[in-house]
Amino acid sequence: MYDRTFLIRLVKAKMPFGQYEGRYLTSLPVHYLEWFAxxxxxxxxxxxxLATMHEIKINGLDDILKPIIRMHRNSGR
Known part of the structure; x- marks a missing residue:
């Protein structure tokens, strides 16, 4: 079953550890996601x-997240 809130939670999520701790998952560099892969x-x-972000970035689909980021990041929703 598809979770309609998955992408909303994805754009709000931050890296909890490591070199990029505190950065939004959407802003992680491809080489870091490739390392995890x-x-x-x-x-x-x-x-x-992280796996979803890897797929989005390696397929050049970053733009699909922009409206979700605008609507949901820091909006309190």
Missing amino acids: RQGFPSGQLGQQ
């Missing part, structure tokens, strides 16, 4: 979000 994504929601 090679090493294995963490389990749970963070892993799903």
Whole structure:
């Protein structure tokens, strides 16, 4: 079943650890996401979000997130 709130939570999520701690997942560099793809994504929601960002970035689909970011980031929704 598709979770309609997944992309909203994705654009609000920040990296909880490591070199890019505190950065939005949407702003992580491709080389960092590729490293996770090679090493294995963490389990749970963070892993799903990182894997999704990897797919979005390697396929050049970053623009699909822009309206979601504008509507939901820092809006309190």
